[in-house]
Amino acid sequence: MRESRGTAERIVGPNGIRGRVPDELDAGGAYRTGAAFALLTGAPVIAVAHDLRGSSPALADAFAQGVLDQGADALDAGPGPADCLTYLSGYLDVPGALVTAGHGPGAPHGIRLCRAGAVPVTEGTGLEAIRERLAGPRPALTDQPGSVVRAPVLDDYARHLRSLVDLSGIRRVRVVVDAGHGIAALTAPRALHHPAVELVPVRFGPGNDRAGQAGWDLGERVRRSGADLGLAFDTGADRCRAVDERGAAISPAAVVALVAARELARRPGAAVVHDLITSRAAIEAVEEAGGIPLRSRVGRSAIRSLMAEQGAAFGAAASGRYYFRDFWCADSAMLAALHLVAELGETGRRLSELVAGHDRYPRSGEIGVRVEDPMAALHRVATYFAATDAELDRLDGVTGEFGDGSWFNVRAARSAHLVRIHVEAEAPAAMEALRDRVLSVVTASAPAR
Known part of the structure; x- marks a missing residue:
C-alpha cells in the first residue's frame, strides 16, 4: 500500500x-x-x-x-x-x-x-x-x-456451535455440502460431526474460487444422492444457500421462519431483528411464533447493534445472513445450517414440507440502477410516492408500504452513482407493476399518476 x-x-x-x-x-x-x-x-x-x-x-x-x-x-x-x-x-x-x-x-x-x-x-x-x-x-x-x-481453534469453534444446537436424538440426515473450494471444507466436517449426520462433500479440495462456482449443481447432487438437504457455502463460509430434498432452492425468508421459531421456542416472546428488505413472509412467521419483529437498517453493524440494544433472540438479513444472541449477536452461516439439520432430524418431515408457505410473496430481488445523483433519485422517489397512498419512511433510503401489503425500498449504494431497489407484492403482476413504477421514477421518467 x-x-x-x-x-x-x-x-x-x-x-x-x-x-x-x-x-x-x-x-x-x-x-x-x-x-x-x-x-x-x-x-x-x-x-x-x-x-x-x-x-x-x-x-x-x-x-x-x-x-x-x-x-x-x-x-x-x-x-x-x-x-x-x-x-x-x-x-x-x-x-x-x-x-x-x-x-x-x-x-x-x-x-x-x-x-x-x-x-x-x-x-x-x-x-x-x-x-x-x-x-x-x-x-x-x-x-x-x-x-x-x-x-x-477450528475444533473448539465447531464444538461451541454444536453446544448451541441440540442434535441429540435426531433421525439420520444426509446432507450434501458444497464448500466451493473454500473454508467450509475445514469447518463443515467439524461442525456437522454427529453419528446421525451423513455428510456428502462437494468441492472440498483446493481449486479456483471464481464467483458463482459453489452450488451451481447442488440440486442435482442432492437428488442423485437421495439427500435430505443441500448446503452451498461461499468461499469464506459467510453465507450459505440451501436446497430441499427435491433440489428446490430454499429462500432466506423460509430459513428465517424455521430458525426464528426454534430460537423463540427457547425464548418465548423475544424480539427478532430483521433488515427492512426482509420478506413480509418471514416477518409474519416471526409473529406467528410469538416473536416481536423489529426493523433495522441494512448491514451487519445495524442489525447487531439493535439486537444487543433490545436483547433480541435472533436477527436476519434478506441477503441470507443469520444472527444469534447466543453467538455474541454475530452472524454464522454454519450455525444456521446446524439449525436446519436439527429441524429435519427432530421433526422427521421433509424440508419441502417444513418450508411450504414461507416464500409466498413475489420479490424483485435486488436491482442495481446507475444514476448520476443517488440522493436526487431518492428525493424523486419520496416526492412522487408522497402524493400516492404509500406510507413512507426514511429509516434506510426510502421505503414505501401500501395497504395491500406491497412495498418497495430504494437505497443509495456505497458505490458512487448507484441505487439499489427491492420490491415485493402479493402477486407477480402487482410486483412487476410496482417495480416498473419505481424504476421509472428512479430514472427520472416517471409516468403520469
Missing part, C-alpha cells in the same frame, strides 16, 4: 479495510494496519485469522508482525471463517482481525476488525483512527516486541 492519504481513504470503508492486492493493499499496508490496530486497542493480545485465498496467509502474517512490533502478542488462529474469529474474540475476550477476500480472481481483499467480545470496529468506533494512522508516518517500533502464540 502506498503511504498516502488518498490510498487510506480508498481502502478504509465504513466496516473495514478493503483493497485490491497488491495495488491498494499489500504486506506493507497489512503491517501498518496491524500496528494501527494494536495502538487503537492497547490490548496485550490480538487474535489473527485468515481465509484460504492464496495471498491471505502472507497478509495475515504481515498484520501480525505489525501487532508484534507494537508490543502486543499475536494469537495466530490460522485458517478460519469470520464466525470462527467471532468465537475466538468472544470466548477469549480479545480483539481480533480476519484477513479475507471476495470471490473471483483479482477480487478485493479485506481485513475485518473487532474489539474484545467480538464487537465490530466500524466508522465511528475506531476505523477513522485506523485511517488517520495509515495516512500518517510509519509507526515507531517498541523496545519490547510481542510473541506469536499458535492457537488453531
Whole structure:
C-alpha cells in the first residue's frame, strides 16, 4: 500500500479495510494496519485469522508482525471463517482481525476488525483512527516486541456451535455440502460431526474460487444422492444457500421462519431483528411464533447493534445472513445450517414440507440502477410516492408500504452513482407493476399518476 492519504481513504470503508492486492493493499499496508490496530486497542493480545485465498496467509502474517512490533502478542488462529474469529474474540475476550477476500480472481481483499467480545470496529468506533494512522508516518517500533502464540481453534469453534444446537436424538440426515473450494471444507466436517449426520462433500479440495462456482449443481447432487438437504457455502463460509430434498432452492425468508421459531421456542416472546428488505413472509412467521419483529437498517453493524440494544433472540438479513444472541449477536452461516439439520432430524418431515408457505410473496430481488445523483433519485422517489397512498419512511433510503401489503425500498449504494431497489407484492403482476413504477421514477421518467 502506498503511504498516502488518498490510498487510506480508498481502502478504509465504513466496516473495514478493503483493497485490491497488491495495488491498494499489500504486506506493507497489512503491517501498518496491524500496528494501527494494536495502538487503537492497547490490548496485550490480538487474535489473527485468515481465509484460504492464496495471498491471505502472507497478509495475515504481515498484520501480525505489525501487532508484534507494537508490543502486543499475536494469537495466530490460522485458517478460519469470520464466525470462527467471532468465537475466538468472544470466548477469549480479545480483539481480533480476519484477513479475507471476495470471490473471483483479482477480487478485493479485506481485513475485518473487532474489539474484545467480538464487537465490530466500524466508522465511528475506531476505523477513522485506523485511517488517520495509515495516512500518517510509519509507526515507531517498541523496545519490547510481542510473541506469536499458535492457537488453531477450528475444533473448539465447531464444538461451541454444536453446544448451541441440540442434535441429540435426531433421525439420520444426509446432507450434501458444497464448500466451493473454500473454508467450509475445514469447518463443515467439524461442525456437522454427529453419528446421525451423513455428510456428502462437494468441492472440498483446493481449486479456483471464481464467483458463482459453489452450488451451481447442488440440486442435482442432492437428488442423485437421495439427500435430505443441500448446503452451498461461499468461499469464506459467510453465507450459505440451501436446497430441499427435491433440489428446490430454499429462500432466506423460509430459513428465517424455521430458525426464528426454534430460537423463540427457547425464548418465548423475544424480539427478532430483521433488515427492512426482509420478506413480509418471514416477518409474519416471526409473529406467528410469538416473536416481536423489529426493523433495522441494512448491514451487519445495524442489525447487531439493535439486537444487543433490545436483547433480541435472533436477527436476519434478506441477503441470507443469520444472527444469534447466543453467538455474541454475530452472524454464522454454519450455525444456521446446524439449525436446519436439527429441524429435519427432530421433526422427521421433509424440508419441502417444513418450508411450504414461507416464500409466498413475489420479490424483485435486488436491482442495481446507475444514476448520476443517488440522493436526487431518492428525493424523486419520496416526492412522487408522497402524493400516492404509500406510507413512507426514511429509516434506510426510502421505503414505501401500501395497504395491500406491497412495498418497495430504494437505497443509495456505497458505490458512487448507484441505487439499489427491492420490491415485493402479493402477486407477480402487482410486483412487476410496482417495480416498473419505481424504476421509472428512479430514472427520472416517471409516468403520469
